[in-house]
Amino acid sequence: MTEFGIARILHVLGVVLWIGGVAMVTTVIIPAVRRFKSPQEQVAFFELIEHRFAWQARVTTLLTGLSGFYLVHHLNAWSRFADPSYWWMHAMVAIWVLFTLMLFVLEPLVLKRWFAESARRNPTQVFKRIHRLHWVLMSLSLLTVAGAAAGSHGWLWW
16 A cells, blocks of 8 residues: 555544544534533533543544645645635635644633633533534534545536
8 A cells, every 4th residue: 555545544534533523522412411400510521521532633633634735745736726626625724724723722722711711600601602613613524525525536516
């Protein structure tokens, strides 16, 4: 197997674990947490899960970014970023940058503190906001994955 093949496998596995994890948090974990009776239980359980998943998300986001960069470089596909029919490549980079900023900058420096303070004041509202944000992120991510799967198999819209 070539380096290119390994990079492609790592890229796909990274996306599956990363976006699959986002889908799990969005569609299963947050709705379950919101059904806990006590706000203290909600916050404690969510922080426990989020702490464990954050490391998976960080590793898979890095793996996806590094392998994606390698694939574009290896294919010399930089010109695709100038072609609107490859919109999904722009979307992949945008989603990656957004999650990377959230996971490595905003979450440790801002969001962790914001969550703790907001959860003390109004946990119900905090979980509604977090759930809404996760739905937006998951929807954009799935649209990007669908576009990338279609586009990489020749289905270009322009």
